[in-house]
Amino acid sequence: EIVLTQSPGTLSLSPGERATLSCRASQSVSNNYLAWYQQKAGQAPRLLIYGASSRATGIPDRFSGSGSGTDFTLTISRLEPEDFAVYFCQQYDSSPRGTFGGGTKVEIK
Amino acid sequence: QVQLVESGGGMVQPGRSLRLSCAASGFTFNNYGMHWVRQAPGKGLEWVAVIWYDGTNKYYADSVKGRFTISRDNSKNTLFLQMNSLRAEDTAVYYCARDAQLWFPTYWFDTWGQGTLVTVSS
Numbered sequence: 134e135i136v137l138t139q140s141p142g143t144l145s146l147s148p149g150e151r152a153t154l155s156c157r158a159s160q161s162v163s164n165n166y167l168a169w170y171q172q173k174a175g176q177a178p179r180l181l182i183y184g185a186s187s188r189a190t191g192i193p194d195r196f197s198g199s200g201s202g203t204d205f206t207l208t209i210s211r212l213e214p215e216d217f218a219v220y221f222c223q224q225y226d227s228s229p230r231g232t233f234g235g236g237t238k239v240e241i242k
Numbered sequence: 243q244v245q246l247v248e249s250g251g252g253m254v255q256p257g258r259s260l261r262l263s264c265a266a267s268g269f270t271f272n273n274y275g276m277h278w279v280r281q282a283p284g285k286g287l288e289w290v291a292v293i294w295y296d297g298t299n300k301y302y303a304d305s306v307k308g309r310f311t312i313s314r315d316n317s318k319n320t321l322f323l324q325m326n327s328l329r330a331e332d333t334a335v336y337y338c339a340r341d342a343q344l345w346f347p348t349y350w351f352d353t354w355g356q357g358t359l360v361t362v363s364s
Contacts, residue, residue: 168350170287177337177354178287189352221287225349229303231277231289 135160135224137234145242152209154237156222161202166226169198169207172236173218181220182207209239217241244268244353246338251358254328264321264338264355272296272316275347278323280334281357290336291323292347306332328362335359 136159146152156167165185170178180189182198185205195210209216222234250262264276278290291302291312300312311324321338336358339351 166348166350170351177356178351179354180342180350180352183342183350223287223350229289231279231292231349233287233289235286 134229135162135227135232137222137224137232139220139222139234139237141237142235143238143240145240146212147242148212148214150212152207152212152216152239154207154209154220154239156200156205156207156234158203158205158224160227162205162224162226164226165201166224167198167200167205168223168225169196170221170223171216171218172221173215178221212239214241244340246340246353246355248336248338248355248358251336251360253361253363255364256329256362258328259324259326260328260360262323262325262336262338262358262360264323266319266321266340269340269353271314271319273344275341275343275345276312276314276321277339277341277347277349277351278312278321279337279339279351279354280332281337282331282334285334288334289349292341292349293321294347295345325360328360330362333360333362 138157140155167185169182172178186198247265277292293312309327313322338355340353341347342352
C-alpha cells in the first residue's frame, strides 16, 4: 500500500508569496498517477492537478505540479487571497487506489 | 453544468442503517464510474467505494467492506450508498465524485458533490 506524506502540515504565508507543498510516497508512483486537490472551508475538494503536472480545466496557471517517483510538489507561484485552503495529494496508481495524503493547510501569515 | 447533489445524511444510532443518494446532472451519467469519498470531521479524505459505469463491478475500502453497498440507477441518473451496521467511526461528510475518465474508473475525481453529513451516535 502506498502511503502519502504531505509536508509541511501548515504553511503560513502572505498574499503574493510563493507556496511550495510536498507530497512524498512510500513507494514509487508509476506513470505519475498523482493528483492534487484544493479544499476550502466548508466546501468540497476541487481537482487542481492530475498526472502530477497537468492542470485541470479552469485552474489558473499560478498552480503547477511537478515530480515523479516518490517525490511530488505543488507550487503556487503567487498566492491570491482565494488560495488559502487545504491541499491534498492523491495517488491512483496502485491498490488500494485513490488514497490521499493527510493534507497541507496554507494559511494567511 | 455538471452537477452532483447528495442527500440522505443525518444522525443515526450505532448499528442502524442509512441510504445516501447522489443525483447527477449535466453529463451522460452512464458513461462514468462513480465513487463515494468521505471525510471525518477535521480529518483527511478517505475513498469509500466505486461502481463502474454500467454497475457491473463494485469495489470497497476495507473499512466498509461487507457493511456498505454502492449501486446506481442509470435510468434516473442517481448513485446510492447503502450503509448498514453503522459505527461511530463512520461519522463523516460523504461526497459522491465522478471519475475523471470515461468508462473504466481511474480513481481520480474531476467533479464532487457538496457532501452530506452522516453522524453515528447514541
